Amino acid sequence: MRHILTKLLPSLAVALTVTGSSLPIPARAQTYPIDCAILLCLSGGWPASVPCARARAEFIRRITPWPVEPPLQVWRCPMGASYESDQLSNNADRSFEALYRTNNRRPLQSLPVDDLIPSDRVRRLIQDRADIDISGPEFNFVRSIRVFDVRYARQYEAGSEGDCERYATVVLGTYGTQGDFSWQRSSITALPEAHVGLERWGQNCPGIYHRSVFVDWRDYDGNYDFEQVNY
Incomplete structure (x- = not known):
């Protein structure tokens, strides 16, 4: 699993492992978009871990009728992160900023984040960015x-x-x-x-x-x- 995390999605790997000391403890386990976890865990063969167990449960829920949804919604996992360093104060901010979309919308995910961070702070942290190219063979698993x-x-x-x-x-x-x-x-x-x-x-x-x-x-x-x- 380690070579996949570091080669494919380094910013996502950080987000799944860094909890961030400034976040409320009950919310730490849900600071990442669920589709980022599905992407990582599926690529690694669903290794045994709490995030991967939650990701697989959501993966299966989406194909449990009705309706049938795409089990992986990669468009809900923003990976082309960019940020201005003077706006970010710690690793928790960096992890959060790297994983959330812009357009002044709430994160596109299945896990609730309403209590993680105020909406005005979300707008200040998130900058425009483009998703990465996944056309290469390393993403054939998708x-x-x-x-x-x-x-x-x-x-x-x-x-x-x-x-x-x-x-x-x-x-x-x-x-x-x-x-x-x-x-x-x-x-x-x-x-x-x-x-x-x-x-x-x-x-x-x-x-x-x-x-x-x-x-x-x-x-x-x-x-x-x-x-x-x-x-």
Whole structure:
């Protein structure tokens, strides 16, 4: 995990490890945008830690219907940080400033930060900045994420002659070069082998009714992992 933190996202690594002595103790565990934690923890194969456990729980929650959301929302993790040093007094300020967006809006994240710092201080700390380029191969783990939403799959015998009726609606969510997420039509046959529940699809005509969301990915080192939520 260490080589990933230092090579990929040094400012995020600092934010996940520096709590900052000036922040209120109850809020310290939630000073980072959750998508920054998801990005780091997923790249490292979800190492055992409290931030990574929270990140994985949010990752799974987002694919738990309804609605189905992109499990990683990389656009909610600003990484192209810049700041004016004379406005920042300590490491806590630096970590906070590096992880939050501008445009005078509240941080785009799932963890509450209302009590961390007053809104006027947020406006004073945050300067305009551009997100970093994630088109390089070191971020292939982001583009490896696939979200299969099996919205409806039914197979049954119908009519006096026992005709087999099959209906299925499957969509696939994927990530683009810069982490943009989009949906497209897919099919039962495109589901990964790890998916469970439709193994007998197309074999004779056993009765099947199935709905699920299946997400799989490969971490920075190429290790395969997946999650499935049935509903």
